[in-house]
Amino acid sequence: MTRLEAACARACLALAVASSSAAADFASIDPFATHNAFVDGKPALVLRLLVGESLAIAAQSSAPLASIARLYDAQPGRLDDPASTFLEFDGPRASLAYRIAPWRRPDAFALTALEDASAAAVVRLVHRGADGRSTPLAVSRRIVERRGEAVVAEYAAGPGLSLAAGTLHIDYRAPRASHARLGEFTVDGMGLGRPPATTAFVGKSEQWMSHHGERECPRVRERIGKLGPDPASRAVLGALLAAPHPGLETRLVYWKSVRDPDRKLTTHAFILKVDDTGNMLIDYVRAWLVVPASAKGALPLVVLSHQGHLYAAMEPLGAQGEVELGVAAELARHGIASLAYDAAPFGTPRASFATEYLQYYPASGTTGKDLDNLKRLLDRVLDPRTRPMAGAIFDRARIGIWGFSYGSWISMLAGALDDRIRAVAFSSFHYRDSDIARGLSDSLYIPQLACFASSAPPPISTRRILREYGRNALAVAPDAGLLSEWTAGLADDRVLVVVNPFGHVVSPFERSFVLEFFYRAFTLRARSPVEGPVHVMASTVAEMAPYIQRENRWRDELVKAIKAP
Amino acid sequence: MRIAWALVLLACAGAAMGLERPAGPTVNHYAVEFQWGSPWGGELEAILGGKVRLDASSSQPKGFTSKLYDGNTGNLESPTASFLIFDGPRAVVRIAVPEWREVGSIAVYVLEATRSSKGALSVSFARQGSPGTRLKFARRVIASKAGLAHVEYRSLPGAALSGGEFVVTYENADFSSAFVGEVALDGLASNAPWADPATRGSRLLYWRHWDVPAQRGTARLHALMIKTDSSGSRARDVTPAWLAHPVVGDGSPLPLVVLFQDPKTVDGALELLGLAGRPEMSLAGRLVEAGCAVLVVDVPAPSASEAPAAHAARIDAVLLQVLEGAFAKHGRIAIDRQRMSIWGYGTGTSTVLLAAVPGRYRRVAISRPASAPNPSEASRVKVIGRPGASGDITAEEARAIAEYLAGSTTPR
Numbered sequence: 001m002t003r004l005e006a007a008c009a010r011a012c013l014a015l016a017v018a019s020s021s022a023a024a025d026f027a028s029i030d031p032f033a034t035h036n037a038f039v040d041g042k043p044a045l046v047l048r049l050l051v052g053e054s055l056a057i058a059a060q061s062s063a064p065l066a067s068i069a070r071l072y073d074a075q076p077g078r079l080d081d082p083a084s085t086f087l088e089f090d091g092p093r094a095s096l097a098y099r100i101a102p103w104r105r106p107d108a109f110a111l112t113a114l115e116d117a118s119a120a121a122v123v124r125l126v127h128r129g130a131d132g133r134s135t136p137l138a139v140s141r142r143i144v145e146r147r148g149e150a151v152v153a154e155y156a157a158g159p160g161l162s163l164a165a166g167t168l169h170i171d172y173r174a175p176r177a178s179h180a181r182l183g184e185f186t187v188d189g190m191g192l193g194r195p196p197a198t199t200a201f202v203g204k205s206e207q208w209m210s211h212h213g214e215r216e217c218p219r220v221r222e223r224i225g226k227l228g229p230d231p232a233s234r235a236v237l238g239a240l241l242a243a244p245h246p247g248l249e250t251r252l253v254y255w256k257s258v259r260d261p262d263r264k265l266t267t268h269a270f271i272l273k274v275d276d277t278g279n280m281l282i283d284y285v286r287a288w289l290v291v292p293a294s295a296k297g298a299l300p301l302v303v304l305s306h307q308g309h310l311y312a313a314m315e316p317l318g319a320q321g322e323v324e325l326g327v328a329a330e331l332a333r334h335g336i337a338s339l340a341y342d343a344a345p346f347g348t349p350r351a352s353f354a355t356e357y358l359q360y361y362p363a364s365g366t367t368g369k370d371l372d373n374l375k376r377l378l379d380r381v382l383d384p385r386t387r388p389m390a391g392a393i394f395d396r397a398r399i400g401i402w403g404f405s406y407g408s409w410i411s412m413l414a415g416a417l418d419d420r421i422r423a424v425a426f427s428s429f430h431y432r433d434s435d436i437a438r439g440l441s442d443s444l445y446i447p448q449l450a451c452f453a454s455s456a457p458p459p460i461s462t463r464r465i466l467r468e469y470g471r472n473a474l475a476v477a478p479d480a481g482l483l484s485e486w487t488a489g490l491a492d493d494r495v496l497v498v499v500n501p502f503g504h505v506v507s508p509f510e511r512s513f514v515l516e517f518f519y520r521a522f523t524l525r526a527r528s529p530v531e532g533p534v535h536v537m538a539s540t541v542a543e544m545a546p547y548i549q550r551e552n553r554w555r556d557e558l559v560k561a562i563k564a565p
Numbered sequence: 566m567r568i569a570w571a572l573v574l575l576a577c578a579g580a581a582m583g584l585e586r587p588a589g590p591t592v593n594h595y596a597v598e599f600q601w602g603s604p605w606g607g608e609l610e611a612i613l614g615g616k617v618r619l620d621a622s623s624s625q626p627k628g629f630t631s632k633l634y635d636g637n638t639g640n641l642e643s644p645t646a647s648f649l650i651f652d653g654p655r656a657v658v659r660i661a662v663p664e665w666r667e668v669g670s671i672a673v674y675v676l677e678a679t680r681s682s683k684g685a686l687s688v689s690f691a692r693q694g695s696p697g698t699r700l701k702f703a704r705r706v707i708a709s710k711a712g713l714a715h716v717e718y719r720s721l722p723g724a725a726l727s728g729g730e731f732v733v734t735y736e737n738a739d740f741s742s743a744f745v746g747e748v749a750l751d752g753l754a755s756n757a758p759w760a761d762p763a764t765r766g767s768r769l770l771y772w773r774h775w776d777v778p779a780q781r782g783t784a785r786l787h788a789l790m791i792k793t794d795s796s797g798s799r800a801r802d803v804t805p806a807w808l809a810h811p812v813v814g815d816g817s818p819l820p821l822v823v824l825f826q827d828p829k830t831v832d833g834a835l836e837l838l839g840l841a842g843r844p845e846m847s848l849a850g851r852l853v854e855a856g857c858a859v860l861v862v863d864v865p866a867p868s869a870s871e872a873p874a875a876h877a878a879r880i881d882a883v884l885l886q887v888l889e890g891a892f893a894k895h896g897r898i899a900i901d902r903q904r905m906s907i908w909g910y911g912t913g914t915s916t917v918l919l920a921a922v923p924g925r926y927r928r929v930a931i932s933r934p935a936s937a938p939n940p941s942e943a944s945r946v947k948v949i950g951r952p953g954a955s956g957d958i959t960a961e962e963a964r965a966i967a968e969y970l971a972g973s974t975t976p977r
Contacts (some may be wrong), residue, residue, distance in 0.1 A: 022786035026809065026838050029775045032589040033840065039595070040831060045841060052844065056958070067843040067957035084956070168969045260587060269589070310599060319587050323614055329587065331953030505628040508619055 027053075031258040031267040034286040035314055041073035041348050043280050047191045050271070050284075051252050053100040055185060058169065062091030062180060070182075074191040076112045076154075077183025079147040086181040088113045094172045094180040098187070100127075102165040103389055108158030109137075112144060112183035113171060115153050119175035129166040137161065137168075148188045152183060159188075169446055188251065189409040193278050232472070233487055250376040252283070255389050263330040264293040267317070268390055274376050281348055285343035288317055289381060291392045292332040300398035300522040301381070302331055302376065303414070303421070304340040305407030312347030313340035316407075324511040325404055334519055337394060341377055343410065344369045370410050378420060396420060398522045402514055404428055404506060423521040425501040425514050428508050586615040588773055591840055593790045593805040594833065595972070596771075597865040603634030608790065608803055609805055616661045616784035617748065620732065622652025624743065632746075633658060636754050638674040638717070639746025641710040646674050648744035656743040660731040660750070662690075665772055665895040667725035668750050671700070673718045673733055676744035682863075684737035686718045692729035696699045697869040715746070718802050727891075751792075759795035760800070767882045768792040769891040770803065776812070784853045786838070789892065793882035800867035804879045807838055808887060809849045810858035810898055819858040820904035821887075822970045824848055824860075824924070825880060827911025827933075829870075834863035845963040848908070848970075858900060860887060877919040881908075906970045910958075917940055930969055932958050 010416060037045040057064060070087040077085045100106060109358040125137040137157040145152040155172075166516035174180040186192055254271035268289040275283045291299070304316035304327065311321040316339050318326025328338045378399070380386060387393050403411030408426030415424030421496060497517050499510050506514075592611050601607035611635040619626070622635035626632075632649040639647040649656075662668055677684040680781040689697035702718040709715070735744050747754050751768065759765050768944060776783050786809045810819055824837045832842035839847030849859040862880050864871070886892050888900060906928040909917025913933035918938065921929045931938070932950035947969055950962045958966070 002727075022780055022854045023839065023847060024809065024811075026590060026775075026777055026778040026784075026786050026850055028841055029777055029786070030589045030591060031587075032591065036591055036595065036841070042831065048842065063959065063961060065956070065959055067845050068960070069843040069845075069957070076742050194874045261585065310601070317587065319589060320592065320610065320614070321618075322631050323586075323630055326586070378892060483605070507626055507628060508630060509625050 002190065020539045029258060031256070031269045032287065032314055032319060034254065034269045034271055034288075035312060035342060035347055038281060038284075038286065038342070038348055041281060041473070043191045043193065044069065044072070046280050046284065047072040047074060050190050051098075051185065051187055054101070056097050056099075058095035058097045058171075060093070061095035061263055062089040062093050062226045064089050064094075071185040072183070072191065074193055076144065076192070077114060077152050077181075077185060078135040079145050079150055079152060082114055082150075082181065086183050088205070092174040092177055092180055093156075094182055096170040096172075096185065098168040098170065098185070099492065100163055100166055100168060101255065102130075103255055103385065105164070106158075106168075106187050107161050107163075108156065108188055109161075109170075110156040110184075111153055111166065111172065111187070112152055113174070114181035114183065115151055115174065117143075117146065117149045117151045119177075120153065121155070121180075122170075122171075123273075124171045125155075126158050126169045126171075127161075127163050127166060128169060129164050159475075168544045188253070188273070190253065190273075191280065227408045248274070248276055250380060252380060254286075255391070259293075261293075261319060263329050263332070265329060266291050266293060266391065270389075272373075272376060272380060274373055282369070285341055285344070285377065286313070287339060287377050288313060288328075289390055290317065290332055290338045290340070291329040291390055292335055292337065294335070295392040297336070298393050298395035298398075299335065299337045299535075300400070300518070301339060301394045302327075302423075302518050303378070303399070303401040303411075304328060304338050305374075305401060305403030305410045305414075306340065306342075306343060306346070307405035307407055308346050310347060312342040316340045316402075316404075322506070324508055325507045327402070327511065327515060330515055331518065334515075336518060336522060339377065339381055341373065343406065344373065346406075371413055374410065374414055375418060378418070379510040382420070398422065400424065400518050400521065402426065405504060422516060425497045425499060425517055427510065427514065428504045449534075494554065572670070576831050579811035585879045586817055588788075590773070590775060590788050590807070590838070591835060592773070592788055593771055593788045593807075594835055594863055597799065597803055597805055601861075604755075605799055606678045608770070608799060609634045609636055610754060612753070612790065613660070613750075618659050618661075620657035620659050620734075623654070623657035624651040624655050630658075632755075635747070637747065638707075638749070638754055639676065639715060639744070641676075641708055641713055641715050643675055645743060648746045649746070651743040654737050654741065654743050655741075655822065656733075656735045656745050657731045658745075658748060660733065660748060662727055662729055662731065662750075663772070664728035665769055665891045665928050667732075667768065667891055668724055669726050669768075670722070670751055671720045671731060671733075672747075672752070672754070673702075673735065674707075674746035674749070674754075675716050675718070675735060675737065676740075676746070677716050677737060678893070679712050680741040681707075682716075682737070682739050684716070684735070684739060688718075688720065689727055689732050690726050691732070695729070697732065736833065755797070757797045759770045759797065765795050766792075767886050767890055769886055772892065779811060780854055781811065781856075782818065784850070785810055785812050787892075787896070788904075788917065789886075790884050791882075791883050791890075793879045798864045800865050801871075804883055805863040805865070807834070807849070807861045807863075807881045808858060808892075808896075808898070809838070809853050809861070811856060816897075816899055818899040818901035818904075819856070820906070820971075821858045821860060821900045823860045823862065823880060823884065823905070823907040823921075824921075825876075825907070825909040825913045825917050826863075827913045828864040828868075828876065828916075829912055832863045833866070836968045837861045843957055845958055845960050846910075848963065850968055851963075851967045852971055857971055858898060860884065873915040873919050876913070876916040880916065880920045906930070908932070908966060910968055916947065921945075928970060928972070930966060932962065932966060 033049060037049050048069065052069060055068065055071065057068055065088045068087065073466040075085050109125060111123065113121060120141055123139050125139055127135045127137060139155050139157050142154050143151045144154050172182065174179055229406050251273040252270060253273050255268065257266055257268045259266045266282065268291065270289065271284050271286045273283055274285050277283055306313055309315060315321030317323050317328045328340060331338050382394055382396060399420050401411045401415055401421050404411070404427045408428060411424055411426045415421050499506065499514055596607040596611040599607060601610060610631065614631070617630055617633055623673065626649050626963065628649055637647055645946045649762065671688060673686055675684060686702060688700045688702065690700060691697035703721060705717045707715045707717050711836040733748055735743055735745060752759055769789065770792055772787060774785055774787040776785050786807060789806045789808065791804050791806060792803045794800055796802055813819065826834045826837050829835045830836065836842035836846040838849045849861055860883065862883050864879065865875055905926050907917050907921055907926045908930045910932050912935065914934035915932055921963065928947065929945055930949055934948065938946045938948065949966050950958050951967060
C-alpha cells in the first residue's frame with residue numbers, strides 16, 4: 001500500500017468513526033446485503049448501499065422531517081406529489097456530508113430541490129480531501145420540472161470530477177423560504193432511471209465488431225473466419241464474445257469486506273457498474289471475492305458460475321442452496337481464492353430473460369451480457385488497484401472457472417474465449433447432439449448458442465465442446481485414475497474437465513472431484529508454492545474399492561453413450 | 566497410482582460436507598419469504614443445509630443430498646425424480662443435532678417392494694462421546710403401486726434429543742439401489758398439521774449468532790427461526806426473529822425491548838436491525854448500545870395480512886422461547902422480566918396493543934398508528950410520532966423512541 005493509499009484509508013476510517021451514531025452496526029457482518037438489495041428489484045434498496053451508506057445529515061443542518069432515505073429513493077421529486085417525494089427540513093438550510101472511499105473516485109453529483117421559480121437557492125459543494133485541503137466545486141443549475149411558480153431545480157457538479165478520498169460537503173440554503181425541500185442526491189447518476197432509447201442498444205454487437213472484437217481476441221478472429229457471410233451471425237458472435245457496451249468504463253461503486261475468523265477467510269462483497277441502460281438490475285453486477293486469511297504471494301483464483309436460481313451466487317459461496325455446490329470456503333482452505341457473481345438475470349424473482357435483457361440485447365440475451373460482465377469482473381479483480389482492498393494479488397497464470405447448469409454454459413464459453421482462464425470445469429452440461437438441427441455447420445454453433453431467447457437448451461453437445469478445446473480436453477465422469485493421468489500429462493495448454501454430463505446434479509463425490517481438479521491443476525502449474533494444508537490421504541486401500549468400482553462403471557457408461565449413434 | 570489419487574478424493578469427500586455454512590444474518594428472513602421449489606424447501610434448506618452428510622460406509626448418491634430434506638417425501642408417480650437414489654443398496658446418513666435443538670421425532674421415507682421387502686432401517690442417536698441409543702420405529706405404507714411401496718418409518722415418542730448425531734442406516738436388497746425420499750425431523754416435511762404430540766408447541770428450529778464490535782465492548786446478534794404454531798402451513802408456523810444484546814461479562818439480567826415492524830412494509834423487520842431500508846428505523850443497534858436486549862419479531866410476507874391477534878400470538882410464542890425455551894436454556898442471556906418494553910409501528914401497532922394486554926411490559930410505545938389509541942389504552946401507551954401522519958419517523962422521533970424504551974431499563 002502506498003503512503004497516499006494508507007493516508008486515505010486512515011482518513012476514511014476516521015470519518016467513518018466520526019460519522020457513526022451510537023448504534024451497534026449489524027450490517028457489518030452481512031456479506032450478502034448486496035445480493036438481497038436486488039432481490040425485490042427496487043432501486044431504493046440498492047441505492048441504500050450505493051449512496052445511503054456514505055451519506056449523512058451534517059451537524060449544522062436543519063432537521064429533516066422524514067427519513068433521509070428519501071434522498072436516495074430513485075425519486076427526484078414530483079410537483080404533483082411534493083409531500084411524499086421531497087424531504088422537508090424544519091429550516092431553510094440543509095447540509096449533507098458524503099463520505100468518499102479511496103477506491104470510489106466519483107465523477108458527478110446532483111441534488112434536486114423544490115423551489116420558487118424566481119428564487120434560486122445558494123448551493124455550495126466543497127470537497128475536503130484526506131489531506132484536509134478543501135476544494136469548492138463548480139455547480140450548475142437547471143430546471144427539471146415547472147408548474148406555475150413551483151419548480152424542481154437540479155444542482156449538478158461534474159462530470160469528470162474523479163474526486164479522491166475524503167468528504168463532499170453539500171450546503172443548501174433555500175431562498176426566501178422557511179423550509180428546504182430536497183428531492184434526490186445522486187452520485188454518478190445512480191438511480192436516476194433514465195435509460196437511453198432502447199434502439200441505442202440494438203446493434204451494440206455490430207459496434208463491438210467494428211471497434212474492438214477482432215483486435216482483442218485472436219480466438220474471435222479465428223472463429224469469425226469460419227463464419228459465413230451472414231452479418232447477423234457475425235453480429236451475434238460479436239455480442240457473445242465481448243463487450244455489449246464497449247464504450248462504457250467499468251466502475252467500482254461498492255466494496256465491503258466481512259472477515260470470517262472461524263473459516264479463516266474474508267469475503268469482499270462488491271458491486272461494479274457495467275452498463276448504463278438505466279435499469280439497475282442490468283447496470284450493476286454484484287460479486288464476491290473470497291480470499292484465504294493466510295494469503296501470501298500470488299493466489300490462484302477460481303470463478304464460480306452458478307445455476308439459474310434465486311440463490312444465485314450465494315450457492316457457490318456456500319451460504320444457501322445445494323451444499324455440494326458451495327465450494328468457496330473449501331477452495332480457500334487450500335489457498336485458492338474464488339470469485340462468485342450474480343449472473344444476469346438470476347437473483348431477482350421477477351426478472352427474466354425476456355423482461356430484463358432482450359430489449360437491450362436482442363441478439364445475445366443474457367449469454368453475451370454474462371460473458372461481458374465476467375470479463376469486466378476479471379479485469380477489475382486482476383487490476384492492481386484491487387490489491388489494497390482485497391489484501392491479495394492473484395496469479396494470472398492460475399485462473400480457473402467452474403460452473404453448474406447455466407453456470408456451466410457460461411464457463412464453457414468463457415473458458416473457450418477468455419485466454420486468461422486456464423482451467424475449466426463444468427458440471428451437468430448435458431445437451432445432446434440430437435438437439436442440433438441436421439446440417440448445421442460447426443462454425444455456426446456459437447451464434448446459435450447466442451440466441452438464448454427461450455428456455456430451450458442450447459444446441460451444443462459435450463463432444464463439440466471437447467473438439468473446440470483441442471487435445472488436452474477430456475470428457476470424464478469423475479474418475480480418480482483419469483484425473484491422475486490427465487493432470488500428469490499436462491503441457492502448457494489449458495485444461496478442461498466435464499463432470500457428470502448426463503444428470504443435473506453434483507454428488508458429494510463429484511464435488512470433491514472438482515475441488516481436487518483445481519488443486520491439482522494449480523499445484524502442478526504453481527509458480528510459487530500454494531500455502532495452506534494439503535489433502536490428507538485415507539488410510540486403507542479397502543476404503544477406496546467401492547469408489548473405484550463405481551467410477552469405472554460411470555466411465556463405461558459415458559464411453560458407451562459417446563459411442564452410441 | 567490410480568488408487569493413490571482415489572484416496573485423495575475420498576479424503577476430500579469426507580471433509581466436503583462437514584463445513585458450517587457461512588449464512589448471513591438475514592437467511593432466516595429470506596428462507597420464509599419465498600417459495601423454494603417445495604412447501605418447506607426454504608426453511609429446511611436453512612435448517613438442515615450442512616448438517617446432513619453421508620457416512621463413509623454409505624453407497625454414493627447420484628444426486629444432491631438436499632433431496633433428503635427438500636420437503637418432498639417422495640412419490641410413486643415419479644420415484645426416480647422424487648427419491649435420492651444411491652448406487653448401492655446401503656444408505657447411511659448422519660444428521661448433526663445442535664445442543665439447543667430438541668428433536669421430538671424423526672421419520673424416514675423410502676421406497677420398498679410391496680411384498681416381502683428386505684428393507685431394514687436402523688437409527689441411532691448418540692451424544693458426543695457417548696454410545697448411541699437405537700430408536701424404535703413404526704412402519705407404515707403410505708401408498709403402493711405396481712409392486713412398489715412408499716414407506717414411512719417414524720420414531721416412537723420419546724425424550725427430546727439434542728446435542729448429538731443421528732445415524733440413519735438403511736439397507737434394502739429389494740433393488741440394486743437404495744431409494745430414500747426424506748429424512749424429516751419433527752414432521753418438518755409436509756403440510757399436515759403437527760398432530761404428533763412430540764412435535765407440538767414452540768420449538769427452536771434455527772439459530773446462528775455473530776459478534777459485532779460495539780462502542781461499549783461487543784454486541785451479539787442471534788438469528789432465529791421458531792416454530793410458533795402447528796397448523797402445517799409454513800407461512801403460519803415458522804416465525805423468524807432476532808435477539809440482539811450487549812455481551813455482559815457478569816451475567817447480570819438485561820432489560821428487554823420487543824420491536825415489531827409494520828408487517829406490510831417492504832423490508833419488514835430487517836429495517837429495525839439496520840440491515841435494510843431507512844436508517845432512522847434501525848432501532849435495535851441503538852438500544853443495544855443503551856444496554857438493552859432487543860427482540861425483533863418478523864412476519865413472513867405471505868402472512869402479512871393475518872389478523873393482529875395471530876401476529877400477537879407469534880410475538881408471545883417467540884418471547885416464550887427467549888424467556889423459557891431452548892434458547893433461554895442455551896443462550897446464556899439473563900432477561901429481567903420486570904424490565905420489558907414493547908414498541909410497534911404502522912399497522913403493527915394493533916398487534917402490539919394486543920400483545921401488551923396481559924400487562925407483561927413495563928412500557929408500551931407505538932409510532933404512526935392508523936388512529937390514536939382509545940381512552941382505555943391511552944393511559945398505558947406512549948405514542949411517539951403523530952397518529953395517522955404520513956411519512957417516515959424522523960431522526961428525532963427515532964431518538965425519542967429509543968430513549969423512552971431504554972428509559973424503562975432502570976430497575977424498579
